[in-house]
Amino acid sequence: MEKLRLHAPSKKPFHKTSIAFILLFVLLTTFIFLTVYPNDFWLQSLVTGGCEPRRTRFSHFVDPVALPPPEPPLRILVGVLTVPSTYERRHLLRNAYFLQPNLTANAHVDVRFFLCNLTSDEQRVLVALEVMRYGDIVVLDCEENMNEGKTYAYFSSLPALFEETPYDYALKADDDTYIRLDEMALTLERMPREDLYLGLFIPCKNITDRMGWMTGMAYALSWDLVEWISRSEIPRKHRAIQPYGEDVVLASWLRDASRGKNRFDMNPKMYDYYEEPTPCYSHEFIPETIAVHKLKTNLKWAKTLEYFNATAGLKPSELYRI
Numbered sequence: 001m002e003k004l005r006l007h008a009p010s011k012k013p014f015h016k017t018s019i020a021f022i023l024l025f026v027l028l029t030t031f032i033f034l035t036v037y038p039n040d041f042w043l044q045s046l047v048t049g050g051c052e053p054r055r056t057r058f059s060h061f062v063d064p065v066a067l068p069p070p071e072p073p074l075r076i077l078v079g080v081l082t083v084p085s086t087y088e089r090r091h092l093l094r095n096a097y098f099l100q101p102n103l104t105a106n107a108h109v110d111v112r113f114f115l116c117n118l119t120s121d122e123q124r125v126l127v128a129l130e131v132m133r134y135g136d137i138v139v140l141d142c143e144e145n146m147n148e149g150k151t152y153a154y155f156s157s158l159p160a161l162f163e164e165t166p167y168d169y170a171l172k173a174d175d176d177t178y179i180r181l182d183e184m185a186l187t188l189e190r191m192p193r194e195d196l197y198l199g200l201f202i203p204c205k206n207i208t209d210r211m212g213w214m215t216g217m218a219y220a221l222s223w224d225l226v227e228w229i230s231r232s233e234i235p236r237k238h239r240a241i242q243p244y245g246e247d248v249v250l251a252s253w254l255r256d257a258s259r260g261k262n263r264f265d266m267n268p269k270m271y272d273y274y275e276e277p278t279p280c281y282s283h284e285f286i287p288e289t290i291a292v293h294k295l296k297t298n299l300k301w302a303k304t305l306e307y308f309n310a311t312a313g314l315k316p317s318e319l320y321r322i
């Protein structure tokens with residue numbers, strides 16, 4: 001019955017009210033103190049940290065004030081260019097990228113899907129669901145069926161889209177390409193941060209050929225080149241050059257502007273899924289793979305993901321037999 005009495009209306013309202021006022025005063029004072037002088041605590045912890053030996057990230061100390069872990073120095077955007085209607089492929093790609101083993105490279109990698117304008121009521125609902133669930137979709141101002149100029153729309157939009165948090169490198173990738181993010185990040189980690197153009201070069205193994213280009217399976221540009229594409233007349237006036245593919249056209253922009261001098265050919269670490277011999281760009285899987293291309297069927301995805309141990313971490317359970 002003690003408890004019930006507490007809730008009963010007070011017979012001495014004045015007395016109860018003064019206690020409430022005192023409590024409120026104490027709370028307010030504490031609140032004001034913490035609001036006005038929070039840095040005292042923070043600074044103190046910094047100063048203390050400064051006098052002690054530097055703590056490594058593996059330290060077992062619990063910091064008095066938990067600061068967020070420092071952002072990795074290298075930031076990479078993987079832009080997968082795809083069309084609105086391929087919901088199932090995006091689902092597979094999300095699984096494939098999300099389940100990759102942790103990065104050993106000290107890098108922050110974002111995988112995003114880039115679509116052109118949505119054109120049907122179905123897309124407006126189903127793509128909206130993906131945005132709400134995954135937040136990894138970017139809709140560019142372009143027409144999906146025009147078949148020319150999406151590469152320009154993609155690269156030229158990036159600086160404005162990511163003005164606050166620019167990347168060091170932006171990749172453009174196909175949705176039938178499996179990129180091993182860690183291998184890619186480890187490769188880029190030791191590369192120049194500027195004027196970089198990296199991928200699988202055609203003509204094969206002849207990086208000195210001025211007329212060559214990186215194939216569209218996936219290639220990386222350093223952010224200064226991305227910014228250049230967004231402001232230069234050369235790409236803007238030559239978004240498409242018939243009958244060439246967009247990736248050949250991109251190489252021509254760089255050539256005309258004498259840019260992309262840091263060219264790196266990733267052959268044989270980037271290749272097409274092996275079906276039949278080609279001059280030089282398809283072969284069996286190799287452990288040091290950066291990217292496998294032409295994964296046009298679920299079976300090819302399955303074989304690729306199996307080789308790279310994507311399901312090795314599957315936990316045994318009564319719930320399934322696999």
Ligand SMILES: *[C@@H]1O[C@H](CO)[C@@H](O)[C@H](O)[C@H]1NC(C)=O
Binds near residue numbers: 101
């Ligand atoms: C990745 O790191 C997380 C958190 O440290 C850990 O739980 C997870 O098992 C790791 N995954 C792999 C594949 O190593």
Ligand SMILES: *[C@@H]1O[C@H](CO)[C@@H](O)[C@H](O)[C@H]1NC(C)=O
Binds near residue numbers: 117140141142143
């Ligand atoms: C894409 O959609 C936007 C907004 O609806 C529109 O302003 C723009 O003209 C469209 N672009 C193309 C190329 O269709």
Ligand SMILES: *[C@@H]1O[C@H](CO)[C@@H](O)[C@H](O)[C@H]1NC(C)=O
Binds near residue numbers: 206
């Ligand atoms: C490489 O490209 C250069 C310049 O186009 C050309 O002269 C040379 O023959 C090519 N080498 C091979 C092996 O194809």
Ligand SMILES: *[C@@H]1O[C@H](CO)[C@@H](O)[C@H](O)[C@H]1NC(C)=O
Binds near residue numbers: 287307
């Ligand atoms: C997959 O796992 C096996 C067994 O642990 C290992 O021998 C192989 O090197 C791994 N493959 C790759 C590509 O890492």
